[in-house]
Amino acid sequence: MSTKKSSVYEPLTESGAIALTKRLQLFEENSNLLCNEIGDGNLNLVFKVKDSKTEESIIIKQALPYAKVVGESWPLTLDRARIETHALLKQAEFVPQYVPKVFYSDEKLAITIMEDLSRLQISRAALIEGKDLPLISKHIGEFLAKTLFYTSDYSVNQHYKKALVKQFINPDLCKITEDLVFTDPFFDHDTNDYEPELEQDVERIWQDQALKLEVAKLKQKFLTKAEALVHGDLHTGSIFADGKETKVIDPEFAYFGPIGFDVGQVFGNFLLNAISRDVENQEVLFKHIETTWNVFVEEFSRAWKNDGLEIFTKVDGYLEHVLSEIFEEAVGFAGCEIIRRTIGLAHVADLDLIQPYEKRISTKQLALTIGSELIKNQKAIKDPTQFKDYVKQTVNL
Numbered sequence: 356m357s358t359k360k361s362s363v364y365e366p367l368t369e370s371g372a373i374a375l376t377k378r379l380q381l382f383e384e385n386s387n388l389l390c391n392e393i394g395d396g397n398l399n400l401v402f403k404v405k406d407s408k409t410e411e412s413i414i415i416k417q418a419l420p421y422a423k424v425v426g427e428s429w430p431l432t433l434d435r436a437r438i439e440t441h442a443l444l445k446q447a448e449f450v451p452q453y454v455p456k457v458f459y460s461d462e463k464l465a466i467t468i469m470e471d472l473s474r475l476q477i478s479r480a481a482l483i484e485g486k487d488l489p490l491i492s493k494h495i496g497e498f499l500a501k502t503l504f505y506t507s508d509y510s511v512n513q514h515y516k517k518a519l520v521k522q523f524i525n526p527d528l529c530k531i532t533e534d535l536v537f538t539d540p541f542f543d544h545d546t547n548d549y550e551p552e553l554e555q556d557v558e559r560i561w562q563d564q565a566l567k568l569e570v571a572k573l574k575q576k577f578l579t580k581a582e583a584l585v586h587g588d589l590h591t592g593s594i595f596a597d598g599k600e601t602k603v604i605d606p607e608f609a610y611f612g613p614i615g616f617d618v619g620q621v622f623g624n625f626l627l628n629a630i631s632r633d634v635e636n637q638e639v640l641f642k643h644i645e646t647t648w649n650v651f652v653e654e655f656s657r658a659w660k661n662d663g664l665e666i667f668t669k670v671d672g673y674l675e676h677v678l679s680e681i682f683e684e685a686v687g688f689a690g691c692e693i694i695r696r697t698i699g700l701a702h703v704a705d706l707d708l709i710q711p712y713e714k715r716i717s718t719k720q721l722a723l724t725i726g727s728e729l730i731k732n733q734k735a736i737k738d739p740t741q742f743k744d745y746v747k748q749t750v751n752l
């Protein structure tokens with residue numbers, strides 16, 4: 356992988372993307388290249404360039420100088436492309452099997468050229484279709500344990516850790532999360548977006564001082580706890596999967612934050628899919644939450660025992676303390692994710708596609724109650740079984 360610095364930024368077009376791949380000689384000279392812009396995310400352009408002769412293909416992801424979902428009125432740093440490239444490379448040091456290969460990057464052009472994963476499906480879409488992704492939670496548990504443990508002070512030299520923290524300073528993207536996940540949904544802010552039928556439920560959240568106190572504490576952890584290199588946006592739209600393989604994409608929100616944030620976003624997004632289903636089809640999602648956590652604990656504990664560099668990793672009880680704090684925080688972060696995906700700026704198809712409309716509204720009301728209960732009861736929920744019991748209990752309120 357080479358990183359080249361060109362002089363001028365300009366957004367690529369489909370023909371520009373083909374010209375770039377030719378200039379970089381990424382395909383054979385006599386190839387017949389076709390290109391489509393396939394980006395469906397909130398922020399960036401994504402081009403798929405394919406040689407129609409060999410069927411070989413690559414992905415070129417390019418940051419725009421603004422948030423695509425809002426437009427030029429929301430300027431956004433191009434530096435997120437550098438963060439994404441380097442996060443993918445860092446994660447590949449520990450779990451190459453779970454991230455796309457990076458072929459090339461250019462910080463000035465704000466592009467990352469990577470492996471095309473179109474053989475897989477975005478897991479949010481697969482779960483909405485009711486597909487089985489039997490290995491996704493085992494893989495994600497391992498992805499979380501290894502990427503987080505091996506970038507934390509539990510395993511790396513203190514000077515190296517600080518250099519990594521500096522490399523992944525990501526204030527603009529963190530500010531989006533600080534606002535959209537931890538602040539705006541809890542106040543009457545104009546980024547919020549919800550159906551008029553939810554007005555009373557939303558008002559209840561805004562008036563709930565006990566809830567807001569817990570959210571304040573979670574936001575403070577997000578702002579200050581530089582525990583490990585977190586992915587920072589690990590929802591099911593950032594996970595490609597099929598029955599055998601899993602790949603995590605889109606780490607442009609990566610920074611040094613609390614381990615529980617990544618774990619909580621995974622829990623929250625599995626749970627959002629669970630509640631979008633009829634009760635009899637929910638169990639598989641609770642099982643995914645349980646497997647994610649159990650594999651995370653197993654792999655994190657193995658790494659801690661074998662590769663713990665911090666001297667206190669040898670002290671009895673410290674690992675258990677760290678794991679229980681991660682779980683507690685994950686429960687709270689999951690609650691924030693559920694609330695913001697229901698009434699904040701960035702929604703999820705799991706809820707927005709529910710038909711008929713009345714069922715969509717009642718499921719969203721339920722999501723708000725579940726999110727609030729998780730946040731307020733973080734300390735009481737100690738493991739995935741209690742997590743599921745709490746949700747089920749809330750559903751029956």
Ligand SMILES: Nc1ncnc2c1ncn2[C@@H]1O[C@H](COP(=O)(O)OP(=O)(O)O)[C@@H](O)[C@H]1O
Nearest residue numbers: 394395396397398399401414470471472473605
């Ligand atoms: N490596 C890849 N292989 C195939 N498709 C990809 C790849 N990366 C992104 N995509 C497609 O582009 C979409 C948006 O990508 P994403 O990285 O989530 O962009 P954004 O940062 O704008 O959210 C994904 O949902 C997926 O359909």
Ligand SMILES: CSC[C@H]1O[C@H](OP(=O)(O)O)[C@H](O)[C@@H]1O
Nearest residue numbers: 396397398422424535588592701
């Ligand atoms: C204005 S950004 C909103 C939202 O979009 C990001 O998700 P993605 O890039 O995967 O579409 C992130 O979750 C932000 O909170």
